[in-house]
Amino acid sequence: xxxxxxxxDNLPAFAGGLVNTLILLATVIVSGFAISVPLALMRSTRSxxxxxxxxxxxxxxxxxxxxxxxxxxxxxxxxxxxxRSSALWPxxxxxxxxxxxxxxxNTVAYTTEIFxxxxxxxxxGEIEAARSIGLSRAAVLRYVIWPSAWRRALPQYGNxxxxxxxxxxxxxxxxxxEVMRVARDVYTNYLVLTESFxxxxxxxxxxxxxxxxxxxxxxxxxxxxxxxxxxxxxxxxPAERLNPKVA
Amino acid sequence: xxxxxxxxxxxxxxxxxxxxSVSLAIxxxxxxxxxxxxxxxxxxxxLSAAAYTTTVRALPDLLVMLVVFYGGQILLNSISETHGxxxxxxxxxxxxxxxIGFVFGAYLTETFRxxxxxxxxxxxxxxFAYGLSRFQVAFYILLPQMIRHAVPGLTNTxxxxxxxxxxxxxxxxxxxxHRAGLASxxxxxxxxxxxxxxxxxxxxxxxxxxxxxxLEKASSRGVRSGGAA
Numbered sequence: 512x513x514x515x516x517x518x519x520d521n522l523p524a525f526a527g528g529l530v531n532t533l534i535l536l537a538t539v540i541v542s543g544f545a546i547s548v549p550l551a552l553m554r555s556t557r558s559x560x561x562x563x564x565x566x567x568x569x570x571x572x573x574x575x576x577x578x579x580x581x582x583x584x585x586x587x588x589x590x591x592x593x594x595r596s597s598a599l600w601p602x603x604x605x606x607x608x609x610x611x612x613x614x615x616x617n618t619v620a621y622t623t624e625i626f627x628x629x630x631x632x633x634x635x636g637e638i639e640a641a642r643s644i645g646l647s648r649a650a651v652l653r654y655v656i657w658p659s660a661w662r663r664a665l666p667q668y669g670n671x672x673x674x675x676x677x678x679x680x681x682x683x684x685x686x687x688x689e690v691m692r693v694a695r696d697v698y699t700n701y702l703v704l705t706e707s708f709x710x711x712x713x714x715x716x717x718x719x720x721x722x723x724x725x726x727x728x729x730x731x732x733x734x735x736x737x738x739x740x741x742x743x744x745x746x747x748x749p750a751e752r753l754n755p756k757v758a
Numbered sequence: 759x760x761x762x763x764x765x766x767x768x769x770x771x772x773x774x775x776x777x778x779s780v781s782l783a784i785x786x787x788x789x790x791x792x793x794x795x796x797x798x799x800x801x802x803x804x805l806s807a808a809a810y811t812t813t814v815r816a817l818p819d820l821l822v823m824l825v826v827f828y829g830g831q832i833l834l835n836s837i838s839e840t841h842g843x844x845x846x847x848x849x850x851x852x853x854x855x856x857x858i859g860f861v862f863g864a865y866l867t868e869t870f871r872x873x874x875x876x877x878x879x880x881x882x883x884x885x886f887a888y889g890l891s892r893f894q895v896a897f898y899i900l901l902p903q904m905i906r907h908a909v910p911g912l913t914n915t916x917x918x919x920x921x922x923x924x925x926x927x928x929x930x931x932x933x934x935x936h937r938a939g940l941a942s943x944x945x946x947x948x949x950x951x952x953x954x955x956x957x958x959x960x961x962x963x964x965x966x967x968x969x970x971x972x973l974e975k976a977s978s979r980g981v982r983s984g985g986a987a
Binding site: 575591684695708716719720 | 813816817818819821825832921922923924938939942948953956959960963
């Protein structure tokens with residue numbers, strides 16, 4: 512049923528596609544994280560102007576399709592003479608830069624809302640306690656608010672990273688040869704489904720499973736203080752079972 | 759400003775909206791079947807529903823869409839060959855609607871599963887105790903009560919789906935994105951047209967948020983809430 516010869520012949524192309532997918536994903540996740548953290552802090556400040564400006568940005572980005580954002584950057588910027596004559600033109604002409612920019616802007620909008628939501632749900636008592644023992648505002652942010660917000664945001668942030676991995680498939684529409692593009696090329700060359708999209712599906716499935724496992728480990732690491740099995744009174748259980756009245 | 763292309767783009771909007779709403783209907787049907795399979799089904803039904811939701815949610819939408827589009831074409835060809843019907847073409851509208859419905863049916867399966875589980879079991883038992891049939895219990899007791907719990911998930915799915923319809927332009931459906939591409943090729947003003955459809959998407963999203971907010975309010979009539987509202 513499956514023509515393994517076609518699969519073997521195109522394995523190097525798929526490997527190259529996988530490398531490009533991973534490079535795109537890694538750069539987008541790093542820049543997206545670096546930009547979202549300060550934006551999330553701005554989004555959750557009391558100053559309504561700053562917070563509203565960030566909200567407007569995330570609302571506009573979250574309300575429009577990523578494909579359209581990508582096309583605005585890749586095809587749209589060339590419309591303006593000042594862009595074409597500026598020093599930035601070589602960047603906007605490169606599909607890699609445009610795909611990176613579009614995906615980064617997109618993930619920043621979603622990640623900012625995830626982090627801001629987690630920051631907003633910090634227990635007020637924790638912040639008051641930290642302030643009352645004399646920590647500066649910056650120290651409260653660094654040692655109290657961010658660590659607990661990060662822990663609360665982790666599951667949702669993991670979902671967002673998986674979504675971004677899937678979103679890199681859209682880069683195939685602007686000539687970047689990642690896994691999706693390779694699959695479409697193999698399909699057009701051989702007109703076989705399993706050996707083209709099937710292989711791509713297997714790759715994406717492995718990436719999803721890998722990322723999910725990675726985030727489960729991260730959650731285990733950062734949320735280990737909540738794990739029941741490692742709680743110090745776990746050893747008490749057998750005694751309780753023997754004598755129910757203790758509980 | 760749009761050099762006479764605005765009516766064409768707005769026609770594309772009606773294609774986009776029709777793709778999105780028909781896909782939502784399909785996704786709802788698939789989601790209800792999937793959720794009942796997960797909650798009430800036997801082992802085989804539960805396993806296949808789990809395989810469906812896990813696989814679909816682990817793959818990029820674009821990939822599933824292309825597989826259904828090309829796979830449907832191959833399937834159709836082989837069927838028509840054995841029956842001697844000659845060459846049949848997959849209509850991009852049907853392909854787009856069925857793939858988006860198929861993909862988001864997986865998300866709605868999870869939404870509806872949660873909604874079914876949040877209806878107290880006593881309600882269902884009471885229905886049976888009064889002698890209602892399974893059908894009556896499902897339609898008069900389960901469905902009205904689960905809608906309230908499903909609305910937030912449904913809103914979210916609708917918003918994501920609306921944006922996912924942009925992908926149908928890749929398989930050749932003449933939607934808003936495709937028309938914006940045509941208009942920008944003709945006028946050499948890609949920014950103008952892609953920004954225009956971006957704003958149209960934003961307007962549709964905003965209207966949807968308001969509408970679904972009203973639906974949420976309506977479906978929660980008579981429910982006491984803990985908040986000040």
